[in-house]
Amino acid sequence: MDERELQAERLRLKAVTAVIRKQLDEWEQTERKRKSDMNELAKHLWEEVTIDPQASAESAVSLSQQTQVWAELHRSYGHASAMRQALEAALPSPYFARIDFREEGQSAAEPVYIGKRSIVDEASGRYLTLDWRAPLAGVYYDYGLGEARYETPEGEVRGYVDLKRQYRIRNGELEFAIDTGLQIGDTILQEMLSRNAGERMRSIVTTIQREQNAVIRDDHSPVLIVQGAAGSGKTSIALQRVAYLLYKYRKRIQAEHIVLFSPNLLFADYVSGVLPELGESNMRQMTFHDYAAGRIGKQLHVEDRYALMEKLLAETDETERARREACIRFKTSADYMRIILRYIGHLEREGAIFRDVIYRTKPIVTAETLRDWFYGRYAAEPAHVRLDKMKEKIVDAVKVYAVRQTKRVFRQLQNDPRYLGTDKELMDWAKRRVGERIDEILEEVGAFGFVDIPAMYRQLLEDEALFRRMAEAAGAAVPPDWTSMKTYALEWLSRSTVPYEDATALLYMKESLEGLQTFNPVRHVLVDEVQDYDVFQLYVLRKLFPRARFTLLGDLNQSILAEAGLTGYGPVEDVFGREHCRTFRLTRSYRSTMEISAFTTSLLPEGEPVEPVTRSGRRPALVIASDAGRMTQLAARDAAALLADGLQSVAVICRTQADAYRAHAALRAEGAAARLLTRDDARLGSGLLVLPSYLAKGLEFDAVLVWDASAGTYVRESERRLFYTVCTRALHTLRLYAVGEPSRFVAEADPELYDVES
Numbered sequence: 111m112d113e114r115e116l117q118a119e120r121l122r123l124k125a126v127t128a129v130i131r132k133q134l135d136e137w138e139q140t141e142r143k144r145k146s147d148m149n150e151l152a153k154h155l156w157e158e159v160t161i162d163p164q165a166s167a168e169s170a171v172s173l174s175q176q177t178q179v180w181a182e183l184h185r186s187y188g189h190a191s192a193m194r195q196a197l198e199a200a201l202p203s204p205y206f207a208r209i210d211f212r213e214e215g216q217s218a219a220e221p222v223y224i225g226k227r228s229i230v231d232e233a234s235g236r237y238l239t240l241d242w243r244a245p246l247a248g249v250y251y252d253y254g255l256g257e258a259r260y261e262t263p264e265g266e267v268r269g270y271v272d273l274k275r276q277y278r279i280r281n282g283e284l285e286f287a288i289d290t291g292l293q294i295g296d297t298i299l300q301e302m303l304s305r306n307a308g309e310r311m312r313s314i315v316t317t318i319q320r321e322q323n324a325v326i327r328d329d330h331s332p333v334l335i336v337q338g339a340a341g342s343g344k345t346s347i348a349l350q351r352v353a354y355l356l357y358k359y360r361k362r363i364q365a366e367h368i369v370l371f372s373p374n375l376l377f378a379d380y381v382s383g384v385l386p387e388l389g390e391s392n393m394r395q396m397t398f399h400d401y402a403a404g405r406i407g408k409q410l411h412v413e414d415r416y417a418l419m420e421k422l423l424a425e426t427d428e429t430e431r432a433r434r435e436a437c438i439r440f441k442t443s444a445d446y447m448r449i450i451l452r453y454i455g456h457l458e459r460e461g462a463i464f465r466d467v468i469y470r471t472k473p474i475v476t477a478e479t480l481r482d483w484f485y486g487r488y489a490a491e492p493a494h495v496r497l498d499k500m501k502e503k504i505v506d507a508v509k510v511y512a513v514r515q516t517k518r519v520f521r522q523l524q525n526d527p528r529y530l531g532t533d534k535e536l537m538d539w540a541k542r543r544v545g546e547r548i549d550e551i552l553e554e555v556g557a558f559g560f561v562d563i564p565a566m567y568r569q570l571l572e573d574e575a576l577f578r579r580m581a582e583a584a585g586a587a588v589p590p591d592w593t594s595m596k597t598y599a600l601e602w603l604s605r606s607t608v609p610y611e612d613a614t615a616l617l618y619m620k621e622s623l624e625g626l627q628t629f630n631p632v633r634h635v636l637v638d639e640v641q642d643y644d645v646f647q648l649y650v651l652r653k654l655f656p657r658a659r660f661t662l663l664g665d666l667n668q669s670i671l672a673e674a675g676l677t678g679y680g681p682v683e684d685v686f687g688r689e690h691c692r693t694f695r696l697t698r699s700y701r702s703t704m705e706i707s708a709f710t711t712s713l714l715p716e717g718e719p720v721e722p723v724t725r726s727g728r729r730p731a732l733v734i735a736s737d738a739g740r741m742t743q744l745a746a747r748d749a750a751a752l753l754a755d756g757l758q759s760v761a762v763i764c765r766t767q768a769d770a771y772r773a774h775a776a777l778r779a780e781g782a783a784a785r786l787l788t789r790d791d792a793r794l795g796s797g798l799l800v801l802p803s804y805l806a807k808g809l810e811f812d813a814v815l816v817w818d819a820s821a822g823t824y825v826r827e828s829e830r831r832l833f834y835t836v837c838t839r840a841l842h843t844l845r846l847y848a849v850g851e852p853s854r855f856v857a858e859a860d861p862e863l864y865d866v867e868s
């Protein structure tokens with residue numbers, strides 16, 4: 111670009127900045143004015159109310175009018191404040207790109223400047239910047255120079271891109287501008303990628319790639335499946351997609367109508383900065399485990415995926431592990447899901463188990479009566495309707511009982527010489543005493559405490575003949591070691607604990623018998639790390655969000671617990687209906703340098719394809735230490751050097767949490783200021799972090815130090831994907847530490863792809 115052109119760009123930036131400043135001033139003034147009007151009016155209202163508390167009808171009318179004025183002022187103040195904030199956010203860098211789009215049939219192209227939000231010059235009505243989510247802005251992401259088109263509500267617009275330019279503007283200064291052809295300029299992308307990993311994820315709107323844009327803007331498909339390599343931007347896409355949906359459907363969809371299922375608290379916090387950065391509110395975030403555990407209830411403790419991972423990784427008894435893995439494989443299968451669905455149907459006809467509704471030791475309504483109601487009086491209705499009607503009847507019975515019991519207690523108090531008081535006092539006392547317990551009972555009844563779902567589940571496990579009948583009716587095969595599997599689950603349940611693999615069955619029995627607690631207002635559900643969900647969990651999600659569209663993002667290469675996750679997307683299509691699903695495959699990976707990518711790709715010879723962007727760094731290093739003490743010293747030394755070098759986050763990733771505790775203690779003893787992360791942590795933070803492998807999923811760090819990548823630690827073939835996932839967390843530096851021989855995963859990798867230090 112020549113100097114004249116550059117100068118013109120600088121002048122334009124100045125002009126745009128001046129308009130923004132002017133608008134900012136005006137909105138600031140409006141905001142201040144509204145605020146002072148509100149204060150004034152509030153004072154006035156207050157005086158009116160306090161001076162004349164017995165307000166006449168007339169002054170009541172005036173009061174109500176003034177309240178309306180106050181509400182209007184408040185709304186206007188909120189608007190002014192939002193505008194002020196948006197302009198303030200735009201001021202340092204109002205736009206990042208420009209396209210000159212010439213509509214078909216027109217001779218001149220119109221320059222369009224694209225930014226995080228639209229800013230309109232009120233005097234001329236022209237767009238100074240156009241929101242990146244606007245239809246025309248999509249051209250910037252989708253096309254190079256030449257023919258282009260985009261969709262508008264009025265139809266397709268065709269034309270030509272005559273110019274495509276990118277800018278870096280910081281603090282209102284144009285640092286550089288470059289014209290790009292086909293791809294979005296590699297220079298700026300490279301620069302984005304070479305930055306340090308933050309404590310929070312950042313938006314990628316300035317460099318969204320064409321294949322990513324297709325996912326972000328697809329609003330035709332009811333179910334989007336995105337298979338994307340590690341670092342291909344799945345999480346980024348999910349968040350930019352939320353921002354896009356909030357923009358496009360702003361009249362109908364607000365942030366509370368969108369739910370993101372994330373793997374854990376740490377991840378939820380990590381992604382929580384992107385939408386505010388884009389000027390939008392955060393969507394709701396949920397984890398499947400929290401939802402299930404909350405619904406299953408406080409009486410039963412539900413094992414989460416992390417506890418399961420820790421248990422499996424730490425298990426040294428191979429037979430015990432194989433037994434557990436077999437349980438998980440079967441219980442998360444489509445066969446088991448079908449058996450449970452059959453059983454739920456069966457319970458509508460026979461076998462339901464109820465609990466007595468008890469006042470202290472006396473039953474108000476017995477389980478037997480409840481059974482009679484369920485299969486007799488209300489048998490014609492679906493189960494959840496029967497239970498609702500039963501609930502009403504129980505509440506009536508409890509209330510009648512409460513009145514009788516209160517009288518009984520009152521008489522006892524009257525006859526007991528230890529209690530002195532008037533009849534009214536004794537009656538109040540009786541009411542209070544009975545009332546407390548009655549309230550508890552009513553609360554339990556309200557939450558269907560009279561339906562014993564765990565007992566019904568246990569019954570299915572205990573009664574093998576019943577189980578086989580259900581399996582046969584469902585067309586499902588019963589594994590030969592079923593007896594051992596059921597014994598295992600029954601042992602857990604007898605300790606009021608639900609194994610991970612049984613939780614979905616229990617959850618769904620509850621949802622379906624008591625009536626699904628559906629999230630009807632939710633319009634979009636995004637599931638990140640979908641490879642970690644099994645078919646039954648996905649089925650439950652579909653049922654819970656009946657009016658939502660789904661975006662499911664995952665990576666089969668990172669299926670770290672293959673027994674309880676997806677190994678292909680067939681089951682997803684089965685659950686959601688193949689005709690509703692559209693699959694995208696993203697193979698380009700943006701996170702790691704080419705050297706790290708080449709190494710990690712070679713760890714999974716049979717894996718899904720990955721193609722790194724061209725960004726160079728040092729080759730990964732395998733550091734061989736003579737013993738554990740030496741390994742700690744080397745890791746501590748390297749971590750300190752990397753941090754001193756300007757890297758912001760250095761993660762020591764261990765195989766298990768137990769290893770992480772030990773590594774953390776050892777590193778601290780070496781003088782390293784390391785911070786330990788566990789699954790209860792809600793903030794990632796920066797500096798030197800120590801965490802277990804499965805917790806690092808979805809996150810990224812400037813440098814990853816793989817703790818104890820030794821032959822004796824990462825042994826099992828089934829942990830190959832886990833090892834891969836750990837290594838793919840690194841942006842710039844990957845170092846693996848082994849005591850003696852390295853793990854077979856490293857030993858089998860191409861030795862050209864890493865350096866060895868000993």
Ligand SMILES: Nc1ncnc2c1ncn2[C@@H]1O[C@H](COP(=O)(O)OP(=O)(O)OP(=O)(O)O)[C@@H](O)[C@H]1O
Pocket residue numbers: 299302303312314317318319322338339340341342343344345346347665668700701807808809810838
């Ligand atoms: N178009 C892009 N421009 C700039 N940076 C990008 C782009 N796409 C992805 N990135 C960056 O690449 C990194 C990986 O992105 P992200 O975490 O979204 O990938 P992912 O597919 O969810 O990864 P994984 O499955 O390995 O957890 C992030 O730092 C993200 O900012």
